[in-house]
Amino acid sequence: MYWVRSAILEPYPISKKKLAEKAALSLLIMPTQKNTVVRDTLTKVFMSAAEDSSASDTGIEEEIEFIQHKLTLIEALEERNKAQIESFIDEEDQWNSMDEYEKDLLGSKESITARMEQLTEELVLISMSQKSKNG
Secondary structure, eight states, rough: EEEETTSSSEEEEEEEHHHHHHHHHHHSSOOOOOOSHHHHHHHHHOOOOOOOOHHOOHHHHHHHHHHHHHHHHHHHHHHHHHHGGSSSHHHHHHHHHHHHHHHHEEEEEEHHHHHHHHHHHHHHHHHHHHHHHHH
């Protein structure tokens, strides 16, 4: 647990995972850079948050958490793009200004969402079968 000061300097507790998400979001909101610094920083922040969270019972839970982090990044990219659209000629100009990692991430949203649904269904089935075995 970390202590973070709000805008009015009142401390409140925040988990390391939430702190990592807020840091990643603030990095995504800044103007797009044509290098890998932002991507590498985001990857490190989210991976450290994932490693520090409690151990998952199954590989499915770990993959779900990883996908949730990716979806959070995608949502942050979308919000950043909405906020910055007026500084571009049009959406195509904005798209062309993004680096390949951001384009790939945004382009993968549909497949990531589908995978999340599939993993969630699998986890529910595993949970139900374990409950039926235990009585």
